[in-house]
C-alpha cells in the first residue's frame with residue numbers, strides 16, 4: 253500500500269500453455285512489488301495455437317497458485333480478451349510485468365512494449381530477468397520435450413505435469 257492508501261496493482265499477462273516454474277518464479281518476484289497482482293490469461297487463439305484451452309490454462313494457473321508459497325501480496329487469476337492496455341486501464345493497473353529470458357525474447361518484448369506505450373503511455377511495462385535456474389525454461393520447449401517422451405517434471409509442478417501427461421495420451 254502506498255502513502256495515500258492507494259493499492260498498487262500489477263498485471264502479469266501470459267499464455268501459460270502450460271504454466272512453468274519459470275512463470276511461478278516471476279509471479280513470486282512481481283508479488284513483492286505490488287499490493288495486488290493479476291495474472292491475466294488472454295484467449296488469443298487467433299494468433300497462437302495453444303495445446304490447452306483457455307479454461308484449462310486458467311485452471312492450471314489457479315491450481316499452481318493455490319499450492320504456491322512465498323507470495324507477498326494478493327494474487328488473482330483472470331481471463332481477458334482484447335487489447336492488454338485496455339484491460340490494464342480497466343483494472344486501474346499501474347504496470348504490466350513481463351519476464352525476459354534470452355536475447356531472443358528481447359525483440360518481441362521490445363516491440364510489444366513500444367506499441368503498448370504508444371497506445372497507453374500511462375501503463376508502464378516492467379521486465380524481470382529470468383533467474384539462472386529458469387532461464388531456459390519455456391512452455392514450448394517443455395511441450396516439445398514431453399511430446400518426445402522426455403521428463404519435464406523438473407520444470408512443472410506435479411499437478412501441471414500430470415495435466416500435460418494426460419493431454420499427450
Ligand code: ADP
Pocket residue numbers: 265266267268269272273274275278349350351352353357381382383386387388389390391
Ligand atoms: P506469451 O504468449 O504472452 O509470451 P508466455 O506464457 O509464453 O506467454 O510468457 C509470459 C511471460 O512470461 C513472457 O513475458 C515470458 O517472457 C515470460 N516467461 C516465460 N517463461 C519464463 C521463464 N522461464 N523465466 C522468466 N520469464 C518467463
